[in-house]
Amino acid sequence: MGSEESPGDFTQAGAGIWPGGPLVLGVPWEFEVRLVRAGAGLAVIMGVHLICAFVDPASYLTEWEPDGSRAAISLDPVENLEAEFPARQMLAALEGVLGPPGGAWSFRVLNGDVAKALARLAESTDAAALIVGGQRAGRVARMGRMLEGSVSVSLTHLQARPVLIVPHTGR
Structure with missing residues (x-):
């Protein structure tokens, strides 16, 4: 019995299983500070880089290609000054929480479908995990999920990386 691990000894738990890449945090337009802080805190604990990713609603990638091919042809014109506005706003809001x-x-x-865009980023960066916010309450949010689906559910079906869902508090 002396060679057995004692209950609660997790020194080898996950050894060689948990990847060491960055964390990808999907940040919605109106994010809760709690979501960003949870992602940053986990990145600090794990000692990895945090990639905050915003999927721009003003631009979509064509996603009609068969699985395995990645067409990056945008449906937007070459220069779209209106599309720069949300990105600048989002960066400023994130800097208010995380600093520069x-x-x-x-x-x-x-760009593109939110879940597919986040999954592509996670794959291209060899991310350890994805972090997204939980489902918002209310009729408008429920209607959006009916039309577009749930990002967190879609992510769990699109790839094999862990997906951490930070519950939405409604504040």
């Missing part, structure tokens, strides 16, 4: 981007965190603007 640098070694600890970075900011990416993605």
